[in-house]
Every structure is written in C-alpha cells, then in structure tokens.
C-alpha cells in the first residue's frame with residue numbers, strides 16, 4: 001500500500017481519500033491527520049502509513065507472536081510425548097498427539113488472526129482462511145486417531161484419517177504462503193524467502209507420504225513368490241519411506257522458521273507499542289463508517 005500521507009490531505013489539510021483506521025477500519029476521509037479516530041481513539045497518524053506490521057495494533061501483534069510460541073511449544077511437547085509414550089501404549093500416544101496438536105493448532109489459529117483494520121489482509125486472506133479451515137480438519141484428524149487407537153477401526157474412519165492428512169498437505173502450503181507474506185510485512189526478507197521456498201517440498205512430501213501409505217495398505221503385503229506386484233510394492237515402500245523422512249526433516253525446518261518468525265515479530269511489536277496509545281487499542285466502539293474491518297476469520 002502506498003504511503004497515504006503524501007497524497008491524502010486536500011487544500012484544507014483534511015484527508016481526501018478513503019483511508020481505513022488501523023484500529024477499527026473506520027473511514028478517516030474528511031478528518032485532520034493530526035486528530036484521533038472518532039470510533040476507537042487511535043491517532044490518525046498511525047493509519048497514514050503503509051501496511052508494515054509496526055503500524056498495526058500492538059494487541060493484535062502480541063496475539064500473532066503468542067500464536068508462534070504456541071505452535072513451537074505445542075509441537076515440541078507433542079514430539080517429546082510421542083517419544084516417551086511410544087513404547088507404553090499407542091492409545092496414550094494418540095492422546096498426547098491430540099493434546100500437543102491442539103496447543104499447536106490453537107497457535108496457528110492465533111497467528112492467522114486478521115488485522116482489526118483489514119489493512120494488508122487482501123494479500124493473504126485466502127491463505128489465512130485455508131489455514132484456519134485446516135486447523136479444524138487437523139483437530140478432527142487427531143481426534144480420529146484417538147478413536148482409532150481405542151479399538152474402533154471401521155474402514156470409513158481410516159479413509160477419513162487419510163483425507164484429513166491430504167487436506168493438511170494443502171494447509172501446509174497455504175500456511176507457508178501466509179508466513180512468507182506476513183514476514184514480508186515485518187519486513188524480514190530472508191524469513192519470507194525461506195517460507196516461500198519450503199512451500200512445495202513440504203506439501204509434496206506430505207502428499208506423497210499420505211497417498212503412498214494409503215496405496216500400500218490397499219496393495220497389501222508383498223507376495224512371497226516375487227513378481228511384478230511385489231516389485232511395485234517394494235518400490236512404493238521405498239518412496240513412502242523417503243517421503244516420510246523428507247517430511248520429518250522439512251517439518252524441523254518449518255518449526256525453526258516459526259520460532260524465528262516469533263522472535264522477529266518482537267521488533268514491530270515494540271515499535272507499535274511506541275506508536276499506539278495504551279488504551280482502547282484496536283477495539284471499535286460501534287459499527288459505522290467502516291471501510292475494511294473489523295473482520296471475522
């Protein structure tokens with residue numbers, strides 16, 4: 001978005017373009033740039049800049065950062081739990097996966113919260129919505145896993161688990177696209193580039209691992225006598241194994257990326273705390289002359 005200050009005031013010094021308030025999305029057109037938003041009280045000057053995160057509401061930025069930490073700690077907790085409970089019981093492992101996964105998914109939900117003003121959202125609104133949909137799918141997947149390990153194992157449940165994992169391959173791609181664009185608003189160029197580069201490898205590795213594993217289940221164990229079918233099964237097993245390993249390695253890289261994103265968000269958060277007043281931040285007083293927000297998910 002262009003810097004609005006240079007072109008927005010008219011001859012009387014009033015804002016002459018449609019300019020959404022960073023706090024609530026109220027249209028500031030016709031007001032003095034030195035004043036405050038009549039809806040939420042945020043200084044109008046905070047809205048007269050581009051869509052860099054440091055001009056966004058600190059409460060919102062803090063939520064994004066909290067989301068990054070929850071993703072990291074939820075995932076670390078889940079992996080630690082899986083290692084500890086691996087030998088104890090598959091059911092307990094599935095429960096740990098659900099608990100850690102729920103924390104991480106709540107983190108994803110927080111980090112994809114929209115800016116109250118709606119500014120900058122147009123560049124990644126679709127990614128954000130796909131990711132949030134996949135959060136719900138992910139929760140269903142973890143719950144199905146618990147049901148499965150508790151002994152209820154009908155075929156449709158197995159198919160549903162597989163479908164959830166495939167949907168989440170799309171979710172991985174959308175999440176990394178979103179991270180790339182969010183990092184671009186910090187701006188953290190190297191982080192943004194890294195997220196962009198990881199998108200395809202992560203989604204493809206997960207897709208091959210899930211689809212390949214399902215196909216192997218359908219094919220059944222390799223026949224003792226060998227033959228073409230056995231060669232296919234052996235080759236597919238090798239491909240799935242490689243895809244699982246690749247996805248594991250890439251997931252570590254994604255986790256490091258989220259950790260670095262959480263750290264990088266501290267800079268715009270600190271700046272925003274200086275730019276914004278400490279009260280009624282980002283909370284619209286009433287619905288009215290809004291341009292772009294506030295938005296739901």
Ligand SMILES: [Zn+2]
Nearest residue numbers: 021024037040
């Ligand atoms: Zn406002």
